[in-house]
Amino acid sequence: MGFHVCSQTLYSAPTHHQFINSISRGFHRIKVSSPRAMQQQEEVHTVRVPHVLTVAGSDSGAGAGIQADLKACSARGVYCSTVITAVTAQNTVGVQGVDIVTEDFVREQLKSVLSDMRLDVVKTGMLPSPGIIKVLCQSLKEFQVRALVVDPVMVSTSGDVLAGPLILATLREELFPLADIVTPNVREASALLGGIPVETVADMRSAAKSIHDIGPRNVLVKGGDLPASSDAIDVLFDGKDFYEFRSARIKTVNTHGTGCTLASSIAAELAKGSSVLSAIKIAKRYVESVLGYSKDIRIGEGQQGPFDHSMKLKNNTPNLCARRPFDPSDLLLYAVTDSRMNKKWGRSMSDAVKAAIEGGATIIQLREKDSDTGDFLKAAKTCVEICRPHGIPLLINDRIDVALACDADGVHIGQSDMPAQTARAILGPEKIIGVSCKTPEQAEKAWIGGADYIGCGGVYPTNTKENNVTVGLEGLRRVCLESKLPVVAIGGIGSSNVKHVMELGVPNLRGVAVVSALFDRESVSGETRNLMTLIKDSTKVLK
Ligand SMILES: Cc1ncc(COP(=O)(O)OP(=O)(O)O)c(N)n1
Numbered sequence: 001m002g003f004h005v006c007s008q009t010l011y012s013a014p015t016h017h018q019f020i021n022s023i024s025r026g027f028h029r030i031k032v033s034s035p036r037a038m039q040q041q042e043e044v045h046t047v048r049v050p051h052v053l054t055v056a057g058s059d060s061g062a063g064a065g066i067q068a069d070l071k072a073c074s075a076r077g078v079y080c081s082t083v084i085t086a087v088t089a090q091n092t093v094g095v096q097g098v099d100i101v102t103e104d105f106v107r108e109q110l111k112s113v114l115s116d117m118r119l120d121v122v123k124t125g126m127l128p129s130p131g132i133i134k135v136l137c138q139s140l141k142e143f144q145v146r147a148l149v150v151d152p153v154m155v156s157t158s159g160d161v162l163a164g165p166l167i168l169a170t171l172r173e174e175l176f177p178l179a180d181i182v183t184p185n186v187r188e189a190s191a192l193l194g195g196i197p198v199e200t201v202a203d204m205r206s207a208a209k210s211i212h213d214i215g216p217r218n219v220l221v222k223g224g225d226l227p228a229s230s231d232a233i234d235v236l237f238d239g240k241d242f243y244e245f246r247s248a249r250i251k252t253v254n255t256h257g258t259g260c261t262l263a264s265s266i267a268a269e270l271a272k273g274s275s276v277l278s279a280i281k282i283a284k285r286y287v288e289s290v291l292g293y294s295k296d297i298r299i300g301e302g303q304q305g306p307f308d309h310s311m312k313l314k315n316n317t318p319n320l321c322a323r324r325p326f327d328p329s330d331l332l333l334y335a336v337t338d339s340r341m342n343k344k345w346g347r348s349m350s351d352a353v354k355a356a357i358e359g360g361a362t363i364i365q366l367r368e369k370d371s372d373t374g375d376f377l378k379a380a381k382t383c384v385e386i387c388r389p390h391g392i393p394l395l396i397n398d399r400i401d402v403a404l405a406c407d408a409d410g411v412h413i414g415q416s417d418m419p420a421q422t423a424r425a426i427l428g429p430e431k432i433i434g435v436s437c438k439t440p441e442q443a444e445k446a447w448i449g450g451a452d453y454i455g456c457g458g459v460y461p462t463n464t465k466e467n468n469v470t471v472g473l474e475g476l477r478r479v480c481l482e483s484k485l486p487v488v489a490i491g492g493i494g495s496s497n498v499k500h501v502m503e504l505g506v507p508n509l510r511g512v513a514v515v516s517a518l519f520d521r522e523s524v525s526g527e528t529r530n531l532m533t534l535i536k537d538s539t540k541v542l543k
C-alpha cells in the first residue's frame with residue numbers, strides 16, 4: 001500500500017485514477033438570432049458546457065448549502081442545477097429552523113432536471129431524511145451520471161446537527177456504494193464510524209480506509225478541524241493508496257460553507273474532465289484562495305462568516321469616490337504619459353499625472369514601454385488613487401494584467417494586441433476599452449468586440465511612436481464618419497494644429513490624445529491648460 005504526500009505546490013499525480021478524463025462534448029449546428037453574432041456569421045456551433053447537479057439544502061444566509069454550491073460552480077466555470085432537499089433558516093450565528101421538502105417533491109425536482117439536462121456530475125449535501133436518500137438513489141440508478149460526489153453533511157459549521165442515526169445508516173447502506181468520492185470532515189468521519197476518535201492524521205488514514213470499505217471508490221477525510229496542526233491536512237484513500245494534501249491554514253472566521261464549496265469544486269473539476277486527484281488539488285487551491293481573499297470581510301454578527309466565492313466583493317466596497325460609467329466627453333483632452341519623457345524631465349509617473357489633471361486633462365493613459373512590471377504596477381496603483389477622487393478615468397496602455405492588478409478604469413489596446421472581444425471577456429462589462437484603428441473596418445471590428453472608443457491616428461507624423469503610418473485628416477474623417485463609437489484623434493497633435501483637427505466637425509470626433517505636446521515640455525499643467533483653451537475655442541466655432 002503506497003503513501004503519497006501532495007503538497008499544494010509540488011505534486012505529481014499518478015494517472016491510474018482518471019476515470020472521468022474523457023468527457024465527450026457534443027456539438028451540433030443551430031441558427032442563432034443575436035444581432036451581434038448574426039453580423040459575424042449566420043450559423044454557429046453550440047457548445048455543451050460542464051454541468052453539476054447539486055442535491056442539497058438551502059441556506060438563507062447563503063454561506064453554505066445550495067447557495068455555496070451555485071457560487072462555487074459559477075466561479076469554477078461550470079453550470080449548476082439544483083434540487084433542494086430542505087430549506088433552512090440560517091445565518092452566521094447558527095441554524096434557527098429546518099423545513100424538509102417532501103420526498104415526492106424531491107423526486108419531482110430530480111425528474112425535471114435529469115430528464116431534460118445532460119449533466120456530468122451529481123454532488124450531494126444535506127440529505128435530511130432516509131426517504132429522500134432512497135429517492136435520490138432510485139433516480140441515480142434510473143438516470144446514469146458520470147460521477148457522484150457525496151459530502152456527508154451532518155453537522156453545520158456552527159455545530160448544529162443536520163443528520164440523525166437513521167440518516168447515517170441510509171447514507172452508508174444506500175448512497176455510499178454509488179459514490180465516486182465521499183468527503184467527510186473528521187467529525188463526520190467519526191460519526192460515520194460509530195463515534196471512534198478521529199484526532200490525528202493516522203486516525204484520518206484508518207477512518208478513510210474503514211469508510212472506503214463501506215463502498216465509495218474514493219474517500220477524502222478533511223482535517224481542517226484537527227486541533228494540533230498548523231497546516232490543513234486532508235487524506236484521500238482510493239482503495240489502494242493514500243494521498244495527503246497539505247496547505248497552510250488560513251487564519252479567518254469566515255469559513256462557513258467550506259465543506260460544501262470544496263465538494264462542489266471537486267464536482268466541478270470532475271465535470272470538466274479532471275481525474276479525482278487533480279480535481280481535489282485544484283478544488284483545495286481554489287478554497288484556499290477564496291478563504292485568503294475573504295479573511296477580513298465581515299458579513300453577519302455570528303462566529304462563522306461566509307466568504308466570497310467570486311473574489312470580487314472587495315472591489316465594490318461603498319466609498320465616496322466610486323467610479324462612474326464611461327462618458328464620450330471624457331475624450332476631450334486625453335493625456336497619454338510616456339516613460340522616456342518623464343525620465344528626460346526628471347518627473348515621476350504620478351507627478352506627470354497630477355500635473356495633467358491640474359491642467360484640465362479629462363482622461364489619462366499610462367503608456368509605459370520600458371518599465372519593469374513590478375515598478376509599473378506600483379506606480380499605476382498610485383496613479384489610480386490620484387485620479388479616482390477627481391473622477392478622471394485612468395487607462396493602461398497594452399497591459400491588461402496591470403490594469404486588472406491596479407484596478408484601473410480600463411485599457412487602450414492596439415491592432416497587434418489581443419482582440420477587443422478577448423479583452424472584454426477578461427475585463428468584464430464595466431472597464432473601458434479603447435482600440436487603435438486606422439480604417440473604418442477596424443473600427444467596426446472594435447465595436448463588435450465590445451470596445452468603448454476608437455483612437456484614430458497617427459493623424460500627423462510623430463517621433464513618439466516608431467514606424468507609425470499617418471492617416472491624415474482625411475483618414476481621421478473616414479473613420480469618424482463610419483465609426484459607431486466615439487473617436488479620439490492621436491499623433492503629432494499640439495497647439496499648432498489642434499484647431500484643424502477639432503474643426504473637422506465630423507460626427508463622433510470627441511477629442512484629441514496627446515503625448516509629447518504635454519509631457520515633452522517643462523510645464524505639463526501649463527501646456528495642458530493652453531491646449532484645453534484651444535480645444536474649447538474650436539468647439540465654440542463649431543456651435
Ligand atoms: C488614445 C490612443 N490611441 C491610440 C494609441 C496607440 O495604441 P497602439 O496602437 O497600441 O500603440 P502603442 O501606444 O501601444 O504604441 C494610444 N496609445 N492611445
Ligand SMILES: Cc1ncsc1CCOP(=O)(O)O
Pocket residue numbers: 457458459461462463464465468490491492493513514515516517
Ligand atoms: C501612441 C500613438 N499612436 C498613434 S500616434 C501615437 C503617438 C502620439 O504621440 P504624440 O502626441 O507625441 O505625437
Ligand SMILES: [Mg+2]
Pocket residue numbers: 397398412413414417
Ligand atoms: Mg499598444
